[in-house]
Amino acid sequence: MKKSIAKYNPSEIEPKWREVWEKEGTYKPDLESSDKPFYNLMMFPYPSAEGLHAGNMYAFTGADIYGRFKRMQGFSVFEPIGLDGFGIHSENYALKIGKHPMEQAKISEKNFYRLLHETGNSYDWSRTVETYDPKYYKWTQWIFTQMFKKGLAVRKKSPVNFCPSCKTVLADEQVITKIKNQRSKIKDGKEELDGEKVGVCERCETIVEKKNLEQWFFKITDYAERLLNNIPELNWSEIVKIAQTNWIGKSEGMSIEFKIQNSKFKIEVFTTRPDTLFGATFLVLAPEHEIVASLLESRIKNQESRIGEIREYAEKAKKKSDLERQAEGKEKTGVFSGLYAVNPVNNEQIPVWIADYVLASYGTGAIMAVPAHDLRDFEFAKKYNLGIKPVIRDLEEKNKNELAEAYSGDGEIMNSQDWNGWKYPQDKEKVFKWLEEKKIGQKKAHYHLRDWLISRQRYWGPPIPIIYCRKCWEVKSEKLKVKSEQGKDYKLIDNEEWAIVPVPEKDLPVELPYIENYKPIGTGKSPLATHPEFYNVKCPNCGGDAVRETDVSDTFLDSAWYFLRYLATDWDDMPFPSVKFAQNLKLKTKNLKEIENSALRVAWLPVHMYIGGAEHSVLHLLYSRFMTMFLHDLGLISFEEPFSRFFAHGLLIKEGAKMSKSKGNVIIPDAYIKKFGADTMRCYLMFLGQFSQGGDFYDTGIEGMNRFLKRIWVLAQNVNLSEKEEDKEVLRVLHKTIKGITGDIEKLSYNTSLAKLMEFYNFISDKKTIGKDVLEDFLKLLAPFAPYLSEELFQLFLKSKIKNQKSKMNTNKQLNNKTAKFNSIHLQKWPEFDPKFLVQDKVTIVVQVNGRVRDNFKFQTSNLKLKKNVEEEAKKSEKVKAYLEGKKIIKIIYVEGKIINFVIS
RNA sequence: GCCGAGGUGGCGGAAUGGUAUACGCGGUAGUCUCAAAAACUACUGGUCGCAAGACCAUAAGGGUUCGACUCCCUUCCUCGGCACCA
Numbered sequence: 001m002k003k004s005i006a007k008y009n010p011s012e013i014e015p016k017w018r019e020v021w022e023k024e025g026t027y028k029p030d031l032e033s034s035d036k037p038f039y040n041l042m043m044f045p046y047p048s049a050e051g052l053h054a055g056n057m058y059a060f061t062g063a064d065i066y067g068r069f070k071r072m073q074g075f076s077v078f079e080p081i082g083l084d085g086f087g088i089h090s091e092n093y094a095l096k097i098g099k100h101p102m103e104q105a106k107i108s109e110k111n112f113y114r115l116l117h118e119t120g121n122s123y124d125w126s127r128t129v130e131t132y133d134p135k136y137y138k139w140t141q142w143i144f145t146q147m148f149k150k151g152l153a154v155r156k157k158s159p160v161n162f163c164p165s166c167k168t169v170l171a172d173e174q175v176i177t178k179i180k181n182q183r184s185k186i187k188d189g190k191e192e193l194d195g196e197k198v199g200v201c202e203r204c205e206t207i208v209e210k211k212n213l214e215q216w217f218f219k220i221t222d223y224a225e226r227l228l229n230n231i232p233e234l235n236w237s238e239i240v241k242i243a244q245t246n247w248i249g250k251s252e253g254m255s256i257e258f259k260i261q262n263s264k265f266k267i268e269v270f271t272t273r274p275d276t277l278f279g280a281t282f283l284v285l286a287p288e289h290e291i292v293a294s295l296l297e298s299r300i301k302n303q304e305s306r307i308g309e310i311r312e313y314a315e316k317a318k319k320k321s322d323l324e325r326q327a328e329g330k331e332k333t334g335v336f337s338g339l340y341a342v343n344p345v346n347n348e349q350i351p352v353w354i355a356d357y358v359l360a361s362y363g364t365g366a367i368m369a370v371p372a373h374d375l376r377d378f379e380f381a382k383k384y385n386l387g388i389k390p391v392i393r394d395l396e397e398k399n400k401n402e403l404a405e406a407y408s409g410d411g412e413i414m415n416s417q418d419w420n421g422w423k424y425p426q427d428k429e430k431v432f433k434w435l436e437e438k439k440i441g442q443k444k445a446h447y448h449l450r451d452w453l454i455s456r457q458r459y460w461g462p463p464i465p466i467i468y469c470r471k472c473w474e475v476k477s478e479k480l481k482v483k484s485e486q487g488k489d490y491k492l493i494d495n496e497e498w499a500i501v502p503v504p505e506k507d508l509p510v511e512l513p514y515i516e517n518y519k520p521i522g523t524g525k526s527p528l529a530t531h532p533e534f535y536n537v538k539c540p541n542c543g544g545d546a547v548r549e550t551d552v553s554d555t556f557l558d559s560a561w562y563f564l565r566y567l568a569t570d571w572d573d574m575p576f577p578s579v580k581f582a583q584n585l586k587l588k589t590k591n592l593k594e595i596e597n598s599a600l601r602v603a604w605l606p607v608h609m610y611i612g613g614a615e616h617s618v619l620h621l622l623y624s625r626f627m628t629m630f631l632h633d634l635g636l637i638s639f640e641e642p643f644s645r646f647f648a649h650g651l652l653i654k655e656g657a658k659m660s661k662s663k664g665n666v667i668i669p670d671a672y673i674k675k676f677g678a679d680t681m682r683c684y685l686m687f688l689g690q691f692s693q694g695g696d697f698y699d700t701g702i703e704g705m706n707r708f709l710k711r712i713w714v715l716a717q718n719v720n721l722s723e724k725e726e727d728k729e730v731l732r733v734l735h736k737t738i739k740g741i742t743g744d745i746e747k748l749s750y751n752t753s754l755a756k757l758m759e760f761y762n763f764i765s766d767k768k769t770i771g772k773d774v775l776e777d778f779l780k781l782l783a784p785f786a787p788y789l790s791e792e793l794f795q796l797f798l799k800s801k802i803k804n805q806k807s808k809m810n811t812n813k814q815l816n817n818k819t820a821k822f823n824s825i826h827l828q829k830w831p832e833f834d835p836k837f838l839v840q841d842k843v844t845i846v847v848q849v850n851g852r853v854r855d856n857f858k859f860q861t862s863n864l865k866l867k868k869n870v871e872e873e874a875k876k877s878e879k880v881k882a883y884l885e886g887k888k889i890i891k892i893i894y895v896e897g898k899i900i901n902f903v904i905s
Numbered sequence: 906g907c908c909g910a911g912g913u914g915g916c917g918g919a920a921u922g923g924u925a926u927a928c929g930c931g932g933u934a935g936u937c938u939c940a941a942a943a944a945c946u947a948c949u950g951g952u953c954g955c956a957a958g959a960c961c962a963u964a965a966g967g968g969u970u971c972g973a974c975u976c977c978c979u980u981c982c983u984c985g986g987c988a989c990c991a
Contacts, residue, residue: 238909239909239910242908242909243908243909243986243987246907246908246909246986246987247987249990251990251991253991269991270990270991271991272990272991273991284991332989356989357989358989358991359989359990359991361990362989362990362991363990363991364991366991367991368991369991370991374991375906375989376989376991377991379989446990446991448987448990614909614910614985614986615985615986617986618986618987650910651984651985655916656916658984684929687917687918687928687929688917688918689917689918690918693910693911693918695917695918696916696917696918697917698916698917698930698931700916700930700931701916701917701929701930701931702930703930704929704930704931705929707929707944708929710944711944714944751917751918751919751928751929752918752919752920752927752928754928754929755918755919755927755928755929756927756928757928758927758928758929759927759928762928844924846923846924848923848924848971848972850971850972851923851970851971851972852972853923853924856924890971891971892971893923893971893972895923898923898924899923899924899972901923901971901972902971903971903972
């Protein structure tokens with residue numbers, strides 16, 4: 001018997017091991033020479049001033065467990081962390097508390113890193129990244145200049161949300177939908193709220209206006225097809241792949257040209273249903289369409305009488321916000337243009353209308369309206385009394401009332417000359433071919449994906465590294481060819497008479513200046529626009545007076561490439577690791593092929609495992625993919641896809657409700673860590689449910705997890721350890737547990753892993769003596785979940801054993817860190833199960849009669865193969881006999897080692 | 906409306922088509938204690954029954970199967986995202 005034992009005291013154990021791990025470099029892989037590398041990445045957090053959020057800890061713990069598991073499996077694991085600190089949240093928080101964002105960032109950073117330390121994750125703290133560090137955003141800006149040089153950064157007019165009361169530009173997420181003129185109506189016996197949707201400012205509830213500003217965009221749409229085509233190859237959570245596919249939203253159809261009668265003008269429309277072309281009874285143009293502009297400018301003859309009405313309609317439509325224009329159930333409005341177009345398949349004259357239900361931003365900004373088969377066109381035709389001509393017959397409901405509503409389903413083509421009798425969608429290709437041969441239409445694809453808006457009219461972000469030069473423009477306008485660094489022409493801003501000059505690499509970063517008044521100003525410009533000392537600059541090209549761009553870039557740009565920065569060794573050199581690593585390897589070449597062959601680069605990238613929230617399924621992941629493709633195309637990295645595997649975790653909620661400050665139900669991990677220790681908190685968070693599904697946090701539940709860890713503590717101190725485990729049953733259960741947990745962690749099914757650890761504990765808890773190996777394996781299985789407790793117990797009770805068995809553990813240690821002296825449990829070899837221990841002498845066979853369980857019995861495994869033996873044994877059962885009495889057995893189904901089922905009459 | 910994820914005890918949640926409810930929380934009873942807490946032990950889906958046991962339960966309804974939480978069809982509900990996308 002052992003003497004009275006010390007209490008389990010995490011607040012003593014946890015800081016102690018944290019210090020040892022840090023000092024010993026336990027989690028610091030040698031990036032230059034490791035040969036089984038595993039890059040385990042988690043989405044870096046936005047460092048909120050309130051500190052680490054429970055949702056952060058939930059995500060990071062889940063990611064860390066996987067990293068620790070891989071490390072123990074013999075991989076050299078690189079697990080970095082950083083902060084995504086630029087952006088609107090930090091800026092707004094700074095405004096709220098009246099502290100400058102630059103100062104607040106430093107405070108938040110310190111606090112956040114301290115809390116991250118406590119969670120017990122196996123980070124390499126020698127390589128952190130903060131996006132607001134000028135050394136970091138130097139390269140964010142550099143990427144921008146490269147985008148510009150490749151023609152992928154362009155300026156376009158684009159509407160922004162503007163709050164006339166706050167006098168500031170709002171991000172989409174700052175605009176909330178409100179119902180104006182709310183009224184209730186009864187639908188199917190249920191009360192429903194109804195009304196007109198409007199977008200209002202989240203702070204003052206003023207209705208948000210649209211303001212058209214000249215802004216920078218990245219042409220991600222140029223990459224749409226590649227981004228789409230790579231998706232099937234990715235080892236990503238299926239839900240994310242679907243979300244990305246839908247976001248890119250490729251729709252295949254045809255572009256068809258309609259000539260305008262008595263005029264040289266043409267209207268190009270895009271349609272996914274060319275099979276309904278014979279049913280097109282009118283065309284509709286978006287109010288922004290160029291034909292509308294031509295009408296207003298009287299460039300189209302004989303239409304002058306209609307200009308007034310059209311102008312009035314177009315002006316009104318343009319002022320409407322998207323929300324207003326797209327409000328569901330809103331009655332459609334439009335105006336006749338006075339023009340007629342010719343349907344190219346049957347030469348029918350059809351009227352051309354202008355209506356705001358057609359969007360300028362999608363397709364060609366013009367549609368062919370087929371009211372018989374499109375709901376929106378149908379509504380419009382009804383209202384303005386336009387022709388409706390059915391061309392698809394619904395084969396299932398032949399005698400349906402005609403024209404009661406639009407029919408958009410499958411069917412047979414009719415009223416369409418040559419095509420009559422063809423089927424939709426089966427004969428879609430035939431229609432495409434027919435139209436292409438007659439040169440009426442062209443196959444075309446359209447994408448839902450839009451270009452990436454980079455400009456932010458704010459302060460807290462990296463300044464866009466662009467200079468506008470008047471003099472260079474004048475030179476250009478004199479038809480002199482101005483060459484950039486790359487030998488390409490400068491692009492000009494149309495109508496503005498400024499040449500665009502990217503800031504040369506040697507002048508980067510363009511540092512964000514410390515300015516007192518960083519509040520948004522009422523003009524829709526960045527606060528930097530009020531600081532001449534910032535924007536006045538000499539042109540790097542001609543040396544003349546020039547001005548800087550004063551907008552800053554989107555935070556999504558900061559986070560689109562950060563995973564590359566972690567690997568780079570030198571802040572001043574280019575952070576894209578293939579090049580840098582190749583140089584480190586003393587490769588005498590920058591030739592891409594040779595770099596590609598470098599074992600190091602191939603090994604560390606792309607990221608092996610990326611873990612993060614499903615809420616980033618679309619934007620962040622898509623932007624990162626785009627960025628990686630772009631850097632690949634620049635020849636800097638040799639892979640196109642940044643993340644080999646991506647796992648989306650679920651959302652952590654509190655007692656059935658989403659956590660939010662207004663509800664006052666936000667979980668502060670700090671408080672729980674203080675009370676129970678990080679190990680308990682980690683395990684509890686992971687026990688709540690499937691990591692992929694999220695979990696529901698209950699305060700009472702965490703006590704149970706704390707009890708479990710305490711019990712392990714007590715058991716380890718009380719149980720007698722024998723050199724060798726003799727009990728076959730103990731070994732069987734141990735190996736079953738090893739098998740189960742190993743499989744579960746690989747699937748990131750942590751809640752079931754913990755349940756299996758508990759089951760194993762329950763199984764050995766009443767034993768007086770167990771083998772050292774059994775305790776060791778148990779602690780190793782626990783180690784990824786409770787890194788502190790497992791280390792403490794391992795060092796306390798198994799250290800002596802380690803000294804005698806050098807060969808077993810040192811292989812992993814060498815792999816992870818050649819210089820590490822300390823034999824941490826976290827560098828030990830992950831237990832492997834041996835199938836020979838899983839064999840049982842006797843198994844339970846369940847007896848069913850007609851599929852219903854009636855009895856069970858133990859049976860020698862050596863006799864399992866013979867159905868007859870099992871059958872005889874089953875028939876001996878009194879319970880079963882009663883059911884079989886006087887009945888005829890039709891069939892006997894036997895599943896080896898599991899079940900025998902008598903099917904009776 | 907569209908896309909996606911779900912619906913299993915009082916609660917969080919387990920179940921390669923093969924004993925539904927593992928594991929944990931909560932609850933009840935007990936041990937220990939002057940008492941309480943902690944810890945430990947036992948029980949804990951529902952109905953009927955003294956019991957043995959029987960029957961009913963995985964949102965609802967149908968189907969496939971010897972056997973369905975699991976596969977198929979229909980409907981309902983909850984959550985997340987997108988939305989006049991041609």
